[in-house]
Amino acid sequence: MEYNENKIVIFDWGGIVESHKKEENNYFKIIVNIIKSINPDINENEVISLWKKCTYDKDGKSISTCKEIKDVEKWFSRIKEVYKLKCNFTTFRNIYRKEFENVDYYKDMVKLEHETKRRCKIGILSNLTLLDKERLDKQLDLNKFDYIWLSFELGEIKPNSKIYEIVEKDCNITPRNILFIDDRKENVIAAQKRGWNICNYSGYEIDKIKDKIEEFIVNNK
Numbered sequence: 001m002e003y004n005e006n007k008i009v010i011f012d013w014g015g016i017v018e019s020h021k022k023e024e025n026n027y028f029k030i031i032v033n034i035i036k037s038i039n040p041d042i043n044e045n046e047v048i049s050l051w052k053k054c055t056y057d058k059d060g061k062s063i064s065t066c067k068e069i070k071d072v073e074k075w076f077s078r079i080k081e082v083y084k085l086k087c088n089f090t091t092f093r094n095i096y097r098k099e100f101e102n103v104d105y106y107k108d109m110v111k112l113e114h115e116t117k118r119r120c121k122i123g124i125l126s127n128l129t130l131l132d133k134e135r136l137d138k139q140l141d142l143n144k145f146d147y148i149w150l151s152f153e154l155g156e157i158k159p160n161s162k163i164y165e166i167v168e169k170d171c172n173i174t175p176r177n178i179l180f181i182d183d184r185k186e187n188v189i190a191a192q193k194r195g196w197n198i199c200n201y202s203g204y205e206i207d208k209i210k211d212k213i214e215e216f217i218v219n220n221k
Contacts, residue, residue: 004120007177008146009213010167011113013126015183016203017139019104026104034099038085038092050082064127064151072130096131105139106203112210114144119217123147125167125180127157147171158182159190168194179216181209 011017019026032047054075056062063075076089085092116122122145128136130152142148149167156163168175175195182188188198199212 003118004217006173007120007179007217008123008171008173009116009120009179009181009216010123010125010147012182012184012187013124013128013136013140016181017105017109017113019106019204020183020202021204024104025102030099030103034095035083035085037095037099038087039083042083047083054079054082062151062157063129064157065155066130066152067155069130093131097134100135103135106206108206109203109209110140112206112213113140116213117144117146121146121171121173123149123167123171125149125158125163127151158184158187161190161194164191164194164196179213181212
């Protein structure tokens with residue numbers, strides 16, 4: 001099997017490896033479990049609607065760009081106020097970690113990602129928080145990836161153009177030789193505008209993702 005060092009397949013994480021599928025024990029169900037374990041009186045639907053509003057702190061900074069734990073604590077102060085949580089940050093973080101041990105993720109997608117490395121370079125490009133890094137590594141074994149681009153480390157999030165610029169500079173691969181796999185349409189559209197190849201499927205659609213990777217590696221020489 002021929003290896004092409006001038007190509008790279010870049011995978012998202014949430015929705016590609018970790019489940020966002022409604023019928024599964026997905027990310028959003030875990031968030032509900034976390035909040036309701038601390039404040040059982042809150043409505044489940046309210047948890048999700050408020051969570052989306054709380055992805056930014058009072059200063060307008062995304063939790064996914066917080067590099068330091070002190071900044072994450074500031075974000076927690078907002079969460080605590082919004083959900084009327086009676087706990088400190090340490091307790092919240094421990095509950096967060098414990099609950100997310102039960103999240104569904106696609107081991108066959110992890111296997112596909114690792115196998116793709118035999119044919120070209122591979123990378124991870126994900127919006128996530130500092131609190132999620134441990135779980136990401138446990139699921140994926142980040143040592144197997146050539147490049148790791150995480151929003152909280154870069155201080156930038158998808159679909160902002162800056163994060164794609166960082167990727168291109170780091171890997172030094174021409175856009176036409178990049179394939180980006182992400183379940184969110186706005187993220188792949190931003191990449192496509194830069195000349196990247198894109199794959200807009202979710203992790204449970206693994207056969208479609210396999211076909212797209214094969215097409216990219218074989219036909220786009």
